[in-house]
Amino acid sequence: MTLALDRVSHRYVTDGGEVVHAVAETNLTIPKGQFICVVGPSGCGKTTLLKILAGFVQPTGGQATLDEVPINAPAHERGVVFQQPNLYPWLSVRKNVELGLKFQRVRAEARRSRAIAQLGLVGLEQFAEQRPYELSGGMQQRAQIARVLASDPDIVLMDEPFGALDAITREQLQNDLLRIAREGGKTIFFITHSVDEAIFLGDRVLVMSPRPGRVVLDETIDISQQHGKLLEGAELRATVEFRAYRERIGGAILNQMIA
Numbered sequence: 001m002t003l004a005l006d007r008v009s010h011r012y013v014t015d016g017g018e019v020v021h022a023v024a025e026t027n028l029t030i031p032k033g034q035f036i037c038v039v040g041p042s043g044c045g046k047t048t049l050l051k052i053l054a055g056f057v058q059p060t061g062g063q064a065t066l067d068e069v070p071i072n073a074p075a076h077e078r079g080v081v082f083q084q085p086n087l088y089p090w091l092s093v094r095k096n097v098e099l100g101l102k103f104q105r106v107r108a109e110a111r112r113s114r115a116i117a118q119l120g121l122v123g124l125e126q127f128a129e130q131r132p133y134e135l136s137g138g139m140q141q142r143a144q145i146a147r148v149l150a151s152d153p154d155i156v157l158m159d160e161p162f163g164a165l166d167a168i169t170r171e172q173l174q175n176d177l178l179r180i181a182r183e184g185g186k187t188i189f190f191i192t193h194s195v196d197e198a199i200f201l202g203d204r205v206l207v208m209s210p211r212p213g214r215v216v217l218d219e220t221i222d223i224s225q226q227h228g229k230l231l232e233g234a235e236l237r238a239t240v241e242f243r244a245y246r247e248r249i250g251g252a253i254l255n256q257m258i259a
């Protein structure tokens with residue numbers, strides 16, 4: 001499952017008839033199982049790229065493909081996690097998680113057990129029968145992630161999914177997501193405004209220029225391999241390698257802002 005952007009660009013036309021050049025011509029190949037993080041200034045076209053990969057938006061130039069097949073519509077193999085949890089308030093957390101499986105016509109018992117297993121993976125098994133509004137924001141976000149992962153998509157597209165969380169919940173979810181991504185061999189396209197989060201999670205980090213967005217830095221991250229083991233959180237962030245990546249990526253963002 002190779003995701004690719006082949007000379008993709010995008011221009012929106014606003015309701016007022018104004019043309020907004022959101023994404024400049026972009027080429028990108030994301031191999032199966034890669035965790036790719038995207039950072040860049042507000043309005044540079046990150047969400048637009050994600051929507052193109054999801055199949056919500058057709059680019060005005062070029063083509064997004066999955067294994068060389070054009071992406072023309074959303075599909076179960078590409079799950080999308082939004083910045084805000086979008087759960088149905090009238091359904092229990094478990095039934096929310098079952099929803100995607102229902103669309104896939106998975107039988108009721110199988111749905112139920114898969115939903116409960118998935119809620120377990122994000123630490124919510126105790127809350128399966130509660131309603132979303134009875135959960136904290138971070139827990140709702142976990143439930144949204146569980147809902148997307150329950151359908152077992154090969155590709156997960158995530159738009160600043162941890163942006164609204166406190167530091168501790170955020171770190172917890174980062175660790176959970178890394179584990180799930182690695183164990184499931186999933187391809188993850190992850191937008192964030194946090195350079196540290198991008199370096200911590202990503203096998204690869206893209207930095208985009210201001211609108212019209214284009215990739216100005218494409219950095220492979222291999223800190224863990226250099227240490228021969230997986231380091232967690234604070235330990236990893238304190239390494240010389242991590243700080244070097246932070247300087248390079250942070251520097252590229254800064255250059256874009258003053259350019």
Ligand SMILES: Nc1ncnc2c1ncn2[C@@H]1O[C@H](COP(=O)(O)OP(=O)(O)OP(=O)(O)O)[C@@H](O)[C@H]1O
Binds near residue numbers: 048
């Ligand atoms: N539906 C739309 N119609 C017109 N213009 C749009 C539309 N959606 C996005 N834009 C414009 O396209 C540009 C890129 O938007 P996009 O949402 O992709 O940026 P972003 O990098 O995700 O920003 P942020 O970091 O703030 O989320 C912006 O200038 C935005 O105003």
Ligand SMILES: [Mg+2]
Binds near residue numbers: 159
């Ligand atoms: Mg965005």
